[in-house]
Amino acid sequence: MRCARAPGCSTSTTPSSRPSRRPETKARDTPAKAAQLDQILRRLRPRILIFDEFHNCLRGRRRDVEAIFAVLRRLGREYDISPALVGEAAVYDHINLTDEMASRFALAPVPRWRFGEDYLALLDSLEAALPLARASRLSDETIARAIFTLSEGLIGEIVGIVTRAATEAARDGVEQITEASIEALAHVPLSRRRGSPQREALL
Numbered sequence: 001m002r003c004a005r006a007p008g009c010s011t012s013t014t015p016s017s018r019p020s021r022r023p024e025t026k027a028r029d030t031p032a033k034a035a036q037l038d039q040i041l042r043r044l045r046p047r048i049l050i051f052d053e054f055h056n057c058l059r060g061r062r063r064d065v066e067a068i069f070a071v072l073r074r075l076g077r078e079y080d081i082s083p084a085l086v087g088e089a090a091v092y093d094h095i096n097l098t099d100e101m102a103s104r105f106a107l108a109p110v111p112r113w114r115f116g117e118d119y120l121a122l123l124d125s126l127e128a129a130l131p132l133a134r135a136s137r138l139s140d141e142t143i144a145r146a147i148f149t150l151s152e153g154l155i156g157e158i159v160g161i162v163t164r165a166a167t168e169a170a171r172d173g174v175e176q177i178t179e180a181s182i183e184a185l186a187h188v189p190l191s192r193r194r195g196s197p198q199r200e201a202l203l
Contacts, residue, residue, distance in 0.1 A: 039081050048082045049075065055087035058094050065094075069101065076104070082107045086110070092169045112153030119153075120144060126159065127177075130166045136177035140164065161187055 026131045051057075057068050071101040075081040085091050085105065096102045130136070138144060151157035164185055165177045174181070 054085040055090045134176035170184045
């Protein structure tokens, strides 16, 4: 505190008390992050954790992949959590390398979208979320077929195609997705990408 300026009194200050800060977790402070995760799991007590795009976890070094599966086993053992691994067929192949891992997971194939009312309703919901000034009528037969053919019924591809087409429509000032604009994307279906000229150009 500060002393009042009176004759014979000198001015002095003492350090003010400040609230203590929470210790910051460094970017690579793995033990601290693990402890933080343990606290969250104990508090929330989830019964299932969904890991999307899990095939990306299998592209690292072998010991890193083994560490990931060790964590999954620990989640089940200590917290009674069932992990759901969503991804490509590589996830299924890796899990079935050993009987131990194969016995821990049950296969649940995710079917592709079929051309029908549910698919058309999906397009309507996507269009409703687009910030375009003009209606695109994505669920009309012609444009819906074009998107379906290029996407091969995969949800990620459907969303990606619509998003790219909407971006181009906004950039060009057209403010509408058309069959012509879908074709102009020159989208290569997933089944053809491995041997596509675009991929070869990267090699």
